[in-house]
Amino acid sequence: MAGPSFKFGQHVLQASCVFFKSRLSIGFVNRKPVVPGHVLVSPLRVVERFGELSSEEVADLFQATQTISGVVEKHFQSSSLTIAIQDGPEAGQTVKHVHVHILPRRVGDFPQNDDVYHALDKHDKQMTDSDERWRSEEEMAEEASVLAKYFNCQVDSS
Amino acid sequence: MAGPSFKFGQHVLQASCVFFKSRLSIGFVNRKPVVPGHVLVSPLRVVERFGELSSEEVADLFQATQTISGVVEKHFQSSSLTIAIQDGPEAGQTVKHVHVHILPRRVGDFPQNDDVYHALDKHDKQMTDSDERWRSEEEMAEEASVLAKYFNCQVDSS
Numbered sequence: 001m002a003g004p005s006f007k008f009g010q011h012v013l014q015a016s017c018v019f020f021k022s023r024l025s026i027g028f029v030n031r032k033p034v035v036p037g038h039v040l041v042s043p044l045r046v047v048e049r050f051g052e053l054s055s056e057e058v059a060d061l062f063q064a065t066q067t068i069s070g071v072v073e074k075h076f077q078s079s080s081l082t083i084a085i086q087d088g089p090e091a092g093q094t095v096k097h098v099h100v101h102i103l104p105r106r107v108g109d110f111p112q113n114d115d116v117y118h119a120l121d122k123h124d125k126q127m128t129d130s131d132e133r134w135r136s137e138e139e140m141a142e143e144a145s146v147l148a149k150y151f152n153c154q155v156d157s158s
Numbered sequence: 159m160a161g162p163s164f165k166f167g168q169h170v171l172q173a174s175c176v177f178f179k180s181r182l183s184i185g186f187v188n189r190k191p192v193v194p195g196h197v198l199v200s201p202l203r204v205v206e207r208f209g210e211l212s213s214e215e216v217a218d219l220f221q222a223t224q225t226i227s228g229v230v231e232k233h234f235q236s237s238s239l240t241i242a243i244q245d246g247p248e249a250g251q252t253v254k255h256v257h258v259h260i261l262p263r264r265v266g267d268f269p270q271n272d273d274v275y276h277a278l279d280k281h282d283k284q285m286t287d288s289d290e291r292w293r294s295e296e297e298m299a300e301e302a303s304v305l306a307k308y309f310n311c312q313v314d315s316s
Contacts, residue, residue, distance in 0.1 A: 050241065051228050058224050059217035066216050069245070070209050080246025083208065087227070088238025090263040092271050105248040113250050117275030 007046050009097030016141035019148040020068055024060035027068045029143045031134040034119040037076030037104040039147075041065045048096045050087045065100050071150045078104030082116055086124060094124045165204050167255030174299035177306040178226055182218035185226045187301045189292040192277040195234030195262040197305075199223045206254045208245045223258045229308045236262030240274055244282060252282045 004015040006026060013028055020027030020041075027041045041064050043057045053061065069081050082103040086092040103116060110116050162173040164184055171186055178185030178199075185199045199222050201215045211219065227239050240261040244250040261274060268274050 050224060053224065055221050058220050062216045062220040063213050066208060066211065080248035082249045083243040083245055085241040087241055088263065090238035090265055091240045105246065107248055114275050114279035117272050121272035
């Protein structure tokens with residue numbers, strides 16, 4: 001029952017969680033979203049640090065990030081976005097694969113605006129902590145399926 | 159004595175603070191760096207939100223961000239980078255011009271790793287607070303001049 005999948009650093013990502021695919025990047029939903037609509041964008045190629053990406057991959061990754069940002073901001077009825085890369089262990093990176101966090105933001109979503117980052121930092125630590133309760137594959141697939149409709153794209157892992 | 163300058167949202171940026179210029183983007187030093195080497199990258203065009211950039215501007219902005227990231231990580235002897243956009247007021251944006259924060263990170267640079275974001279959030283608020291003590295033009299120009307050497311580029315505002 002393996003089905004099509006993508007690599008996300010040391011993790012295997014089911015294609016059902018992927019709602020966007022460009023030539024060099026994918027957008028996918030999150031096991032532990034920090035806010036509703038918190039999604040990730042990664043280059044298809046497994047590369048640990050931002051500096052290792054080719055110019056073409058950088059362009060594709062952030063054009064994908066821009067496209068996805070517009071959709072999640074609209075779909076999750078937010079008014080702003082926090083966009084961040086934790087590039088390297090001292091910046092809080094745990095998954096060894098470049099990924100852009102997109103977080104739709106709303107007035108009062110955190111008691112203090114920058115509390116989002118505490119949650120984000122905790123989030124990445126939890127990606128390697130299998131004891132934490134994660135969302136089910138079904139829940140993630142459902143969200144990905146709703147988002148995929150905006151892009152009119154069929155996602156497979158080819 | 160106006161000299162060449164660039165627009166940074168509602169602010170005027172002296173060319174002496176700009177250490178990198180590509181076709182569509184600039185990299186410049188910071189009045190109130192959160193960590194040593196905290197620099198900003200912006201599209202030349204004054205655009206408030208990330209979603210308003212053209213695909214070409216997105217590619218150029220992040221290729222510039224990648225190039226600059228490598229230099230500041232090396233120059234400031236750090237081992238990781240926090241890269242972030244506060245896109246919209248609910249994400250903490252105060253300067254109405256898209257800008258990417260690049261922060262070189264080191265082991266123990268903050269008591270807790272994600273305290274960097276508290277500092278970053280405070281930083282953007284201070285950009286509109288003229289009572290705060292900012293670095294002098296001279297101090298900023300000196301740092302920009304050192305960084306510009308890595309790029310072998312002559313910066314003017316044309």
